[in-house]
Amino acid sequence: MPELRKDPIIGRWVIISTERGKRPSEFVIPPIPTKGGLCPFCPGNEDMTPPEILAYRKEGTRPDTPEWRIRVVPNKFPALRIEGDLGKVGEGVYDKMNGIGAHEVIIESPSHQDTLSTISTGQFEEVLWAYRDRIIDLKKDTRLRYILIFKNHGEPAGASLEHSHSQLIALPIVPKRVGEELDGSLEYYNYKERCIFCDIIRQELMQGIRVVAENQDFLALTPYAPKAPFEIWIMPRFHESNFENSQKQHYHNLAALFSDVLKRLDRVLNKPPYNFILHTAPVRNGETLPHYHWHFEIMPKLVKTAGFEWGSGFYINPTPPEEAAEYLRGASPEESS
């Protein structure tokens, strides 16, 4: 059973995957299978993954057979286990609990060649629906506090398989960074009785200099104090704390803007590796929180390492967000394909 352990000084939880237990000689990155290799995410290879949890597939086809559009499966090497109780215990100054949770893979397209910037916006919309459906389902498990959805695109960004996919990790704790956002935005709300994200959106639309793209419901911008060059946030223009509470039309418009932004990134930075993370309220808060505002954070992996920044929480960013936004605004996504 993997363990969740808490740093006693700063309160950050860490998964220690005792079962994976990497020996020193194992810290060599396995090569990513290339096109033509036996890919466990390609249609026809459904038996190479654990049985599917969810799939959007052609009517009448059976689970774990081809003819799906989106397929969600458990991670074959999960960082967490769904069975068991939390078993919270102390050990002197330390705290730990069992590594209870879920670790799933969302396969975003049947085509091995596709990426999120090449699939249709209709297909992109289905990826977002799959995120939502999994959140709705996992919320029922009262042991879970947070559902972390993220994507590692490209080997330098941590992807271990080439076939386009996102990941979902359901946790019995709230990740530190999200907790900080919740605390910070609550403090602002208590003082001003306004959502800080809504205030940011208002100011950004007025100033215009950090806006990358927008549509009726969503805004893509480079944040004022980005920790990485060309970092982009995609935010709903309406107030909502929980991703899963959005309206049907919203997923449609989000897919359109998200696809647009990734195409711009591809064009300006020559198909960079990137990570993105969905920041949404903890699952226990079913109703909309007045102070929090869900959004996606996209970070192209351009600099070699986080280095000292990773350990100090202090970042040096060589590209002002106003310049990054200007490059991205100037890159019409249509010309990129």
Place this chain on the structure above:
Amino acid sequence: MPELRKDPIIGRWVIISTERGKRPSEFVIPPIPTKGGLCPFCPGNEDMTPPEILAYRKEGTRPDTPEWRIRVVPNKFPALRIEGDLGKVGEGVYDKMNGIGAHEVIIESPSHQDTLSTISTGQFEEVLWAYRDRIIDLKKDTRLRYILIFKNHGEPAGASLEHSHSQLIALPIVPKRVGEELDGSLEYYNYKERCIFCDIIRQELMQGIRVVAENQDFLALTPYAPKAPFEIWIMPRFHESNFENSQKQHYHNLAALFSDVLKRLDRVLNKPPYNFILHTAPVRNGETLPHYHWHFEIMPKLVKTAGFEWGSGFYINPTPPEEAAEYLRGASPEESS
């Protein structure tokens, strides 16, 4: 002038180096000069760096000439500038100030081939003295709040020059991670009237399972909830919040243990790239704080990327610290050379 900007939600400050202003095409890592190339840190090339700030050199030799043992110079491409005032201003919901501060390089040995694991402990001790002397000097500047000392060793860990060196960044703000440690340890102190680090040391010495090495004054251990595999902390066994307040004998014993630990890392992980960071109290607090405890955190760069972990504050560590400590204890540093 570079800018310091504050994230309005979580309160993290970021340096935006407007003058460096990297364009999209510039995100290609320059190759590290190899042996024999023209290295600005090698003796004889002193004119390739800005004039030295501090050097431990042969008596009677002039500044910026050879025959030094340790040399401290300003970074040629500084992230911060020492001239000017803080110029704190708000801009709607945002806060910024001028990027005032210092950015220095500590050249750890005249020999291009040396690393911190191959230099003598006497030389290592002088590296630590240089850290101390620079802190003592920079503390006099009342605009500065924190002095961050760190090392990027090896290209995957962010080193851009091969010749062994550490860096110092003096800041008008306290880095987020250090601020969290100060807050967390103060909360513990207010409740228990004990230093949490002292309690950790007591428990670790009793349990023994995460101890890597120790001597009279210092302890090296793998922390209970490490965010990276083979992460190591080196802590004074006596209570002290400020690195620069230590006794002469302490630097001697720290050099011995630090050198021992880096040799063990080299042996177990085949000379890995790594980062280390000195965690010490902010400079404004001249006297010893009862709740904080200075230490070094060493992180070998073994996994490809921080990926989603970087953006979520949530870490998955594939190697339990007890196993890492066992490997490191078993690696006698003497056999490694």
